[in-house]
Amino acid sequence: MDIVFYISSVVAVAGTLMVVTRTNAVHALLYLIVSLLAIAVIFFALGAPFVAALEVIVYAGAIMVLFVFVIMMLNLGPHAARQERAWLRPETWVGPTILGLVLLGELIYLVTLPIPAAGAAGSVSPKEVGIALFGPYLVGVELASMLLLAGLVGANHLGRRQDDGPGEGGRA
């Protein structure tokens, strides 16, 4: 099983790298979906099938599809790719890359610190997750549903077309 993990992680990292460097938005999205799928495999290998399924269905299936919808709706055209290329000059990479590498270094240092011994690692079944969700984390679940409702209402309101709404036309 270990090998599965390592291969999937390589795929995930490579996919994410491609996402970051593409100029075409749709291409980047597709690479992102690949990356997410690889991560779903990793979840499965980590003994979390429920989460793996959620990752595929919700993350790769719904959220990324949302992205695709919006990009289609925007209907950008070829000049968008040219613009992206213009924006992605090498010198813009320097600062963020250094920052990212420093952060990475710190995080790696932190995670490689010795941790206290614990019991055996193991998979967690969906049943346990369900019991946890409807047990101690019930309030969180309800809050999450309210959050989704808020998101729904907000997106509906913001996405309207007919009038410009407040905050448009003039100073921001």
Place this chain on the structure above:
Amino acid sequence: MLTVPLGHVLVLAAVLFGLGLIAVLVRRNIIFILMGIEIMLNAAGVAFVAAAWRWHQADGQVMFFFILAMAAAEVSVGLALVLRLYHRFKTLDADAADTMRG
């Protein structure tokens, strides 16, 4: 059973997180920035699930569940805002929306 040391999984999560951060900082297109945010969220989720596996508890997966719900809500509202932004500034350049400067 998986015998990968926890450190490796967390390193993976860290790498993904770093890549997502770079994406947010480098790209000027708002869509790409949002994608970078999604990558970072996902990386955090990996770390949580790894912890759940390591300690044999459901809490990590519950956390991932919440992250997921939050990401969904955030993306829907965010993309709606992107549409409004495009409508207003006629471009997807994040740097164009800098009227709050000064």
Place this chain on the structure above:
Amino acid sequence: MLKALWLVPALPLAGFLALVIGARMPRKAGAWIGVGSVGAAMVVALMVAVRFVAAPPPGHAFTQVLWQWARVGDFEPRVALYLDPLAVIMMAVVTVVGFLIHLYSARFMQGQEGYNRFFACMNLFVASMLILVLADNLLLLYLGWEGVGLCSYLLIGFWYKDPVNARAAIKAFVVTRVGDAAMAVGLLLLFVSLGTLEIQAVMQKASDQWPAGSGMAIAAAALLLGGAVGKSAQLPLQTWLPDAMAGPTPVSALIHAATMVTAGVYLIARTHVLFALAPPVQLAVAVIGAVTLLLAGFSALTQWDIKRVLAYSTISQIGYMFLALGVGAWGAAIFHFMTHAFFKSLLFLGAGVVILAMDDEHDMFKMGGLRRKMPLVFWTFLIGACSLAAVPLATAGFYSKDLILYDAWASEQGGLWLWAAGVVGAFVTALYTFRMVFLTFFGRLKTEPRIAAGAAMGVPLAILAFFAVAAGFVELPETLGDLHVFSDFVKPALPAAEVAHGATSVEAALQLVAGAASLLGILAAWWLFLLRPAMVEGMVGKRLGAAVHRFWCAGWGFDWLYGRLFVKPLVGLARINKADFIDFFYGGIAAMSEWLHRALRLTQTGRVRWYAAGVAFGAVVALAIVELL
């Protein structure tokens, strides 16, 4: 009867309060309260004085304790009044002259606005002056001292709408303040070393504890002298009195001739034991007196404003009193104070009528020939002038001035130079006095007088004229009658001067010289100013004469000197510090905040990625801190 002593200062004080609270009362009521309160005080004072003379209390001193003022540790001042012969004389003179002047000003100030305010201030002044002379301890005396200073300021600047008057009032206050500060230090010194401020106790303890000529005695006496010099307008603090003539004439008469300016003389007489214990300071008193009387006399010779002549004359006559104090002739000084109060206030009141009649004209050269038009004023003014010039035998001024001159020669601390200064001063006094008389009342009529003095103004003039002649006859020298009513009366309070080298024959000779000086002065004035005015104009016209004239007219350049020494540097410093350097602190803080704001502003680019980078950077730093610690 003596128990009614507290009424004497209380009645004018009540008058002041009534006039302040009821400031809008009609003028007639204001006049009745203002004049009436001082009149009532005069009646009580005279009754007390009569009782004191007829049946003197034990030790010739009566103390009336009113209440305990404060109790702070060892310091327990009380509000108490002390009556001894000196205080009786002062009280009588202040109330009588005060009442006459109040009566006069009821008519004099009739056309002016602020009528009730005038009487309020005058009443407060009389109350303060009475507190000053009746005070049992130096703290209460200082209260009266400050009170008269305040009233002087208020009354000099009575017509406050003219900035000249306001400046004169401030000048008077500030210059006397210098003296007051010295006096306050002196009081502190006395309290710290002797433990009490009650006057009699102070003098007793000082003579017990301090040997003659000791440093403490000299310091204390010198500081008190500083205060006296300020209030009495002697060298070097005499510059305020001529400018104080900006106030109404009754004010000049009461405050700056008869009473307040003599407070310094009173102070020195009261604490004479201290001064006797400090011979150098006493010599300084005499020298200051002598120099001032000459300085002021020459200045008076050149003035054209009738009130300024009288102001310089006051400075000069107080110089005589200081001269007397300096040679140990305490009684003579108070005698001269008494006669001076009468004839100087008479002269001022007469001048006031003249000024009013000339439609507010002060310049003597624009007056002339008034003796036929204003006979009452002329004759009373003439009597006053004769008293001032010390016309021999007939006037009070002669007897008091002669006594001073004799003591200046004969007493132990006296000598030839002091006496000579006095005699020259007498000549100059007669000269400028009759210059004033001749210019104003004789010669050609230049301006037609408007009004004549009514009864309210005429009666005080007449009464004062009577006293200007009669008040001298209570003290006749040995050669002329040997009457010592006055000096016998004050002897319990003020010891007589020690006569070192004097005999009856010497006394007669000195009297002849003094009388001759005064008569010569009158003669010279008649010749120079009536007979040959052209000669005087010729002298003044020449370059040297004009320079001397200007110098004397400007009070021997003291105003210029003080302006250069004190006023200019202070004003310059104020101008330099106008941009107060302390403001740099506060301005600097504000400027720094602004700079910080501008610097931080640069971080607000409005760009999302920049903010995200900030967050990431912060996270990196936080993690680093966690890892490194």
